[in-house]
Amino acid sequence: KAGVTQTPRYLIKTRGQQVTLSCSPISGHRSVSWYQQTPGQGLQFLFEYFSETQRNKGNFPGRFSGRQFSNSRSEMNVSTLELGDSALYLCASSSGTYSYNEQFFGPGTRLTVL
């Protein structure tokens, strides 16, 4: 089985721009979660999607949004970029059933905001 893929792997943007990141989960997985990783704040949960519905959301401003498509692929969008948005953005996929199943992480997208 192919693993979780994220595109692009690296991205450079300037303040005020917006960006869209993509995540393709493992085939058959219906849950996709997004995390932001920074040296200062560590790993923080952004949101989780299951069957095209946002099931849980972390404590991030409304500039951070996401969606999930019928094929379980997910995108996250950050509008009006700030310098502090520079981070590694990780997505993780899971089968998504009620009882907890292992989350498999992608390689991440490294976003640099100048």
Place this chain on the structure above:
Amino acid sequence: AQTVTQSQPEMSVQEAETVTLSCTYDTSESDYYLFWYKQPPSRQMILVIRQEAYKQQNATENRFSVNFQKAAKSFSLKISDSQLGDAAMYFCAYAYSGAGSYQLTFGKGTKLSVIP
């Protein structure tokens, strides 16, 4: 809110020796999962070991084992016979097992160096 604390930002171990990484957590829930994840430099995060809170027996995976003390809310990882490939950031994480939520709460991580 749940919190996870890793008090050792960095640790080192001689190859073939044993090292223990510490983790404490805070939660008001009784059913939850605890995890140790490994993130090698510039590589993907992978699950090392997982512990269900309702299980009294400590989880083991080959050279990796945990010491789960539920009352003390402590969850340490022991790596035996350390290998060069064990060098990585290690994250302790918590997930509530209810409501179909897959939110992981992570500690700040421990950077493990393995000395040849």
